[in-house]
Amino acid sequence: xxxxxxxxxxxxxxxKENGLSDQxxxxxxxxxxxxxxxxxFADAYGLGANRRNSTASGKQSxxxxxxxxxxxxxxEDKRRRFSFSKSAKEDDIxxxxxxxxxxxxxxxxxxxxxxxxxxxPHNSANLKQYFPQTSKEESYRYTAVFVLAVIxxxxxxxxGWLMEAGVxxxxxxxxxxxxxxxxxxxxxxxxxxxxxALGVVMAAGASVLVVFVSPLAAGSGxxxxxxxxxxxxLPGLTKFRTMIxxxxxxxxxxxxxxxxGREGPMIHCxxxxxxxxxxxxxxxxxxxxxxxxxxxFRTEAWKRDFTALGSAAGVAVAFQxxxxxxxFVLEEAATHWSQTMTWATVVGTILACIVGxxxxxxxxxxxxxxxxxxxxxxxxxxxxxxxxxxxGFFILIGLCGGLFGALLSLLQKPLTQFRFKYVNRPxxxxxxxxxxxxxxxxxxxLVTALTNECVLVDEAYENAVSLKYKKDFSQFxxxxxxxxxxxxxxxxxxxxxxxx
Numbered sequence: 461x462x463x464x465x466x467x468x469x470x471x472x473x474x475x476k477e478n479g480l481s482d483q484x485x486x487x488x489x490x491x492x493x494x495x496x497x498x499x500x501f502a503d504a505y506g507l508g509a510n511r512r513n514s515t516a517s518g519k520q521s522x523x524x525x526x527x528x529x530x531x532x533x534x535x536e537d538k539r540r541r542f543s544f545s546k547s548a549k550e551d552d553i554x555x556x557x558x559x560x561x562x563x564x565x566x567x568x569x570x571x572x573x574x575x576x577x578x579x580x581p582h583n584s585a586n587l588k589q590y591f592p593q594t595s596k597e598e599s600y601r602y603t604a605v606f607v608l609a610v611i612x613x614x615x616x617x618x619x620g621w622l623m624e625a626g627v628x629x630x631x632x633x634x635x636x637x638x639x640x641x642x643x644x645x646x647x648x649x650x651x652x653x654x655x656x657a658l659g660v661v662m663a664a665g666a667s668v669l670v671v672f673v674s675p676l677a678a679g680s681g682x683x684x685x686x687x688x689x690x691x692x693x694l695p696g697l698t699k700f701r702t703m704i705x706x707x708x709x710x711x712x713x714x715x716x717x718x719x720x721g722r723e724g725p726m727i728h729c730x731x732x733x734x735x736x737x738x739x740x741x742x743x744x745x746x747x748x749x750x751x752x753x754x755x756x757f758r759t760e761a762w763k764r765d766f767t768a769l770g771s772a773a774g775v776a777v778a779f780q781x782x783x784x785x786x787x788f789v790l791e792e793a794a795t796h797w798s799q800t801m802t803w804a805t806v807v808g809t810i811l812a813c814i815v816g817x818x819x820x821x822x823x824x825x826x827x828x829x830x831x832x833x834x835x836x837x838x839x840x841x842x843x844x845x846x847x848x849x850x851x852g853f854f855i856l857i858g859l860c861g862g863l864f865g866a867l868l869s870l871l872q873k874p875l876t877q878f879r880f881k882y883v884n885r886p887x888x889x890x891x892x893x894x895x896x897x898x899x900x901x902x903x904x905x906l907v908t909a910l911t912n913e914c915v916l917v918d919e920a921y922e923n924a925v926s927l928k929y930k931k932d933f934s935q936f937x938x939x940x941x942x943x944x945x946x947x948x949x950x951x952x953x954x955x956x957x958x959x960x
Contacts, residue, residue: 574693577759578796599737601756605804612737612770613808616730617815620777623707623722623729624816625823630715634658635951639935647686648937656901663897664890666709671886677705680724685731685771686793692877698767703732706946717897726774727788730812738763765801772805773812780817782809904950914938914943923949 637658642651670678676696684697696702710725739756756762768789776785786805790797883892934947 493888536688542671554713555952574695576688576691576693576760576764578691578759578764602800604756605800606807608737608766609769609804609808610811612730612734613773614815615733615737616726616770616773616808618819619703619707619729619733620722620726620812620816621819621823622772623711623726624820626711627714627722629954630662630711634662634715635934642937650752652905655905656898659716659897660894662712663718663893666712666716667890667893669705669709671889674699674702674705677702677709681706681728681731682724682793685728685767688731688772689768689794689796698732698735700732700736703729716897716898717904719900721778723775723778726778727771728774730770730772730774730777731767732770734766734773735763736770737770761796764796765798768797769801769808771807773808776809777812777816780813782806782813785812786807788802802896908936908944908946908950911946912937914942915945916942 545687552832638651638655641647641654642940676684676694684694687694688697706725706728710720712721713720714722771793772785772789774785774786776782779785783806786802786809789805790802879892883889934944934951935942936944936947936951
């Protein structure tokens with residue numbers, strides 16, 4: 461026994477001399493390795509055991525770590541050299557200048573994502589606090605799930621109506637100012653300049669929100685929501701300011717002339733509201749209403765489930781399709797599901813559609829709501845008819861759409877690489893957005909001016925499917941009582957264009 465102790469002490473002393481003691485192990489690692497790598501490389505190369513071995517074994521292991529560190533540094537330098545996330549002539553992104561969200565947006569390879577463990581550790585304390593213990597508590601939790609589903613549906617319906625109303629108000633404001641200068645004052649060039657200038661101002665407002673306030677508000681938000689539902693959390697994804705930036709930015713973007721819609725952003729905003737509702741049940745309702753059933757929603761699993769529920773409600777509001785919202789989350793996004801969440805999602809999506817449609821009716825002064833028209837997106841189709849000869853034209857449109865889609869897929873990779881390499885600073889992204897807006901509105905004005913076909917407004921009403929509230933056709937440069945066909949297609953939001 462004494463010989464064994466003396467041998468162990470001698471080995472420990474030799475390892476200490478070589479910098480391999482428990483206390484000084486960090487100093488023995490190569491300087492290019494950071495603190496997070498200490499544990500990883502120590503475990504990977506078995507240094508925890510080598511610290512108790514002989515001097516030769518310790519030196520051999522340490523040499524292996526140094527070689528691994530040098531190899532890792534070489535690969536990192538090579539990655540930075542060929543990375544498209546920033547220009548090779550520019551310095552690395554400074555952490556003081558950009559927050560973690562900007563690092564995610566401009567240099568995604570350097571970002572360390574947070575992973576979420578949705579499983580509650582199985583022990584007696586957690587089972588007692590976060591899971592029902594009796595049938596009565598089980599019924600309480602079941603009831604609370606549907607109460608929160610109702611709240612999520614109402615909130616998402618209100619947000620959907622606010623976004624639609626914001627798009628309509630901003631679009632009408634832009635068109636009214638430009639049309640006043642163009643028609644009443646008789647300045648064609650002035651009207652065109654006013655239209656482009658106001659579009660640039662709106663685009664700048666939306667871009668500032670995304671570039672400087674919440675970078676994760678960019679894009680549709682669908683990939684980010686899918687990532688969260690599958691265990692990868694991005695900093696700032698479910699924050700309230702992200703929802704505000706996305707909602708206001710979408711309204712300004714659509715009104716300014718960008719070819720985009722509110723379907724994807726509604727999924728993101730709905731997911732944020734669902735996540736916030738689960739947190740409110742934990743933080744607010746549990747304090748105000750001290751019932752045990754609110755303790756059940758303190759886990760990450762319930763936040764995930766209500767994020768999925770809110771996303772489904774967002775799809776339902778955008779397309780007026782409650783079952784479509786359920787199928788979207790069930791088939792495309794969520795990998796954790798239950799029968800209870802299926803029925804709760806159905807309740808939330810139906811309520812979201814009803815609330816959004818009712819608010820739309822009330823906002824136009826119609827207090828006598830016709831429930832039979834709540835589910836119509838394009839209005840009653842009794843006045844429309846299609847003939848067999850029309851289907852050939854429909855097939856041609858589908859073929860053109862497929863070809864343009866394939867072309868977009870081919871251009872997507874080089875365009876994305878170019879943007880990662882050169883459009884990697886906030887002011888560059890802002891300038892890019894303004895340039896795209898000017899080009900888009902310029903093409904719209906050019907096409908309308910070259911094909912300015914004027915039609916009587918009465919004929920437009922007869923040919924329209926349903927224009928219950930959309931009575932402002934685009935006159936452009938047509939005389940009074942007429943409107944321009946292409947202006948009606950190019951100067952209205954996409955949902956209005958489909959109705960026209």
